[in-house]
Amino acid sequence: MVAYSFQPRFVPAIRSGLKRHTIRAERGGRSRHARPGELVQLYQGLRTRHARLIAEPVCEEVWPVRLDLAGCVTIGIEIQTDLDAFAVADGFRDWADLCAFWRRQHPGVVVFSGVMIRWMPIVADHVTPEDVRRGGRGQMDLFPDPAAQAP
Incomplete structure:
Protein backbone atom coordinates (compact mmCIF):
# COMPACT_ATOMS: atom_id res chain seq x y z
CA MET A 1 0.00 0.00 0.00
CA VAL A 2 1.30 3.45 -0.93
CA ALA A 13 -12.14 18.09 -2.68
CA ILE A 14 -10.87 14.57 -1.92
CA ARG A 15 -13.65 13.75 0.53
CA SER A 16 -16.32 15.07 -1.83
CA GLY A 17 -15.02 12.94 -4.69
CA LEU A 18 -14.20 15.95 -6.87
CA LYS A 19 -10.43 15.36 -6.58
CA ARG A 20 -9.65 11.83 -7.75
CA HIS A 21 -5.98 12.12 -8.59
CA THR A 22 -2.66 13.46 -7.43
CA ILE A 23 0.31 14.62 -9.46
CA ARG A 24 3.69 13.58 -8.11
CA ALA A 25 7.33 13.44 -9.15
CA GLU A 26 8.76 10.11 -10.22
CA ARG A 27 10.18 8.12 -7.32
CA GLY A 28 13.61 6.61 -7.34
CA GLY A 29 15.30 3.72 -5.62
CA ARG A 30 13.11 1.23 -3.80
CA SER A 31 10.26 3.70 -3.34
CA ARG A 32 7.44 3.50 -5.89
CA HIS A 33 4.04 4.92 -6.67
CA ALA A 34 0.80 3.00 -6.42
CA ARG A 35 -0.14 0.56 -9.16
CA PRO A 36 -3.63 0.01 -10.57
CA GLY A 37 -5.65 -2.27 -8.29
CA GLU A 38 -3.72 -1.39 -5.12
CA LEU A 39 -5.15 0.46 -2.15
CA VAL A 40 -3.76 3.93 -1.63
CA GLN A 41 -3.83 5.76 1.69
CA LEU A 42 -4.60 9.46 1.44
CA TYR A 43 -3.53 11.47 4.48
CA GLN A 44 -3.48 15.04 5.63
CA GLY A 45 -0.17 15.77 7.33
CA LEU A 46 1.45 12.36 6.85
CA ARG A 47 4.56 11.81 8.99
CA THR A 48 3.41 14.32 11.61
CA ARG A 49 1.77 13.63 14.93
CA HIS A 50 -1.37 15.28 13.56
CA ALA A 70 2.68 28.61 -19.78
CA GLY A 71 -0.60 26.85 -20.52
CA CYS A 72 -0.24 23.20 -21.50
CA VAL A 73 -1.03 19.95 -19.67
CA THR A 74 -0.44 16.53 -21.20
CA ILE A 75 -1.68 13.33 -19.56
CA GLY A 76 -0.29 10.28 -21.34
CA ILE A 77 -0.42 11.45 -24.95
CA GLU A 78 -3.59 13.52 -24.55
CA ILE A 79 -3.30 17.31 -24.40
CA GLN A 80 -5.82 18.85 -22.00
CA THR A 81 -7.77 21.61 -23.74
CA ASP A 82 -9.76 22.91 -20.75
CA LEU A 83 -7.14 23.95 -18.21
CA ASP A 84 -9.70 25.33 -15.75
CA ALA A 85 -11.55 21.97 -15.70
CA PHE A 86 -8.24 20.17 -15.18
CA ALA A 87 -7.35 22.49 -12.30
CA VAL A 88 -10.76 22.04 -10.63
CA ALA A 89 -10.38 18.25 -10.89
CA ASP A 90 -7.02 18.66 -9.13
CA GLY A 91 -8.60 20.57 -6.22
CA PHE A 92 -8.09 24.18 -7.33
CA ARG A 93 -10.53 26.99 -8.14
CA ASP A 94 -9.14 27.38 -11.66
CA TRP A 95 -5.93 27.27 -13.72
CA ALA A 96 -4.68 30.57 -12.24
CA ASP A 97 -5.09 29.16 -8.70
CA LEU A 98 -3.17 26.02 -9.67
CA CYS A 99 -0.36 28.10 -11.21
CA ALA A 100 -0.12 30.37 -8.15
CA PHE A 101 0.04 27.34 -5.84
CA TRP A 102 2.67 25.68 -8.04
CA ARG A 103 4.87 28.79 -8.09
CA ARG A 104 4.73 29.04 -4.27
CA GLN A 105 5.47 25.34 -3.73
CA HIS A 106 8.01 24.88 -6.54
CA PRO A 107 9.77 28.22 -7.19
CA GLY A 108 11.53 28.37 -10.53
CA VAL A 109 9.88 25.20 -11.91
CA VAL A 110 7.77 26.16 -14.92
CA VAL A 111 7.67 22.76 -16.63
CA PHE A 112 7.16 19.58 -14.60
CA SER A 113 7.14 15.94 -15.69
CA GLY A 114 5.91 13.25 -13.33
CA VAL A 115 2.97 10.91 -12.85
CA MET A 116 -0.73 11.31 -12.22
CA ILE A 117 -2.14 8.69 -9.84
CA ARG A 118 -5.92 8.40 -10.20
CA TRP A 119 -8.09 6.52 -7.70
CA MET A 120 -11.55 5.00 -7.84
CA PRO A 121 -14.43 7.21 -6.70
CA ILE A 122 -14.77 7.81 -2.98
CA VAL A 123 -18.26 7.84 -1.51
CA ALA A 124 -18.96 11.57 -1.37
CA ASP A 125 -18.88 13.21 2.02
CA HIS A 126 -21.09 16.13 3.01
CA VAL A 127 -18.98 18.64 1.09
CA THR A 128 -20.47 20.69 -1.70
CA PRO A 129 -18.66 21.84 -4.84
CA GLU A 130 -19.01 25.39 -3.46
CA ASP A 131 -17.04 24.36 -0.33
CA VAL A 132 -14.30 23.06 -2.62
CA ARG A 133 -14.27 26.23 -4.73
CA ARG A 134 -13.85 28.26 -1.51
CA GLY A 135 -10.84 26.09 -0.69
CA GLY A 136 -12.55 24.35 2.23
CA ARG A 137 -12.63 27.53 4.27
CA GLY A 138 -16.35 27.34 4.99
CA GLN A 139 -18.08 26.35 8.21
CA MET A 140 -17.51 22.66 7.66
CA ASP A 141 -15.59 20.21 9.79
CA LEU A 142 -12.90 18.58 7.66
CA PHE A 143 -12.96 15.46 9.86
CA PRO A 144 -16.49 15.09 11.19
CA ASP A 145 -17.07 12.65 14.02
CA PRO A 146 -19.28 9.83 12.59
CA ALA A 147 -20.84 9.27 16.03
CA ALA A 148 -21.95 12.90 16.13
CA GLN A 149 -23.84 12.45 12.85
CA ALA A 150 -25.83 9.43 14.04
CA PRO A 151 -29.53 10.16 14.75
Missing part, protein backbone atom coordinates in the same frame (compact mmCIF):
# COMPACT_ATOMS: atom_id res chain seq x y z
CA ALA A 3 0.52 6.57 1.11
CA TYR A 4 0.22 10.16 -0.13
CA SER A 5 0.08 13.31 1.97
CA PHE A 6 -2.08 16.33 1.17
CA GLN A 7 -2.31 19.84 2.50
CA PRO A 8 -5.54 20.77 4.32
CA ARG A 9 -6.83 22.79 1.36
CA PHE A 10 -7.27 19.57 -0.67
CA VAL A 11 -9.17 17.53 1.92
CA PRO A 12 -12.68 18.81 1.03
CA ALA A 51 -1.68 12.92 10.58
CA ARG A 52 -5.28 12.11 9.66
CA LEU A 53 -6.43 9.48 7.20
CA ILE A 54 -8.69 11.03 4.57
CA ALA A 55 -9.58 7.88 2.61
CA GLU A 56 -8.27 4.54 1.33
CA PRO A 57 -9.44 4.22 -2.28
CA VAL A 58 -8.18 1.79 -4.92
CA CYS A 59 -5.70 3.08 -7.50
CA GLU A 60 -7.44 3.10 -10.86
CA GLU A 61 -4.67 4.20 -13.21
CA VAL A 62 -1.26 5.85 -13.38
CA TRP A 63 -0.27 8.09 -16.29
CA PRO A 64 2.75 10.16 -17.19
CA VAL A 65 1.92 13.84 -16.87
CA ARG A 66 3.58 17.04 -18.03
CA LEU A 67 2.57 20.44 -16.69
CA ASP A 68 3.74 23.60 -18.43
CA LEU A 69 2.59 26.67 -16.52
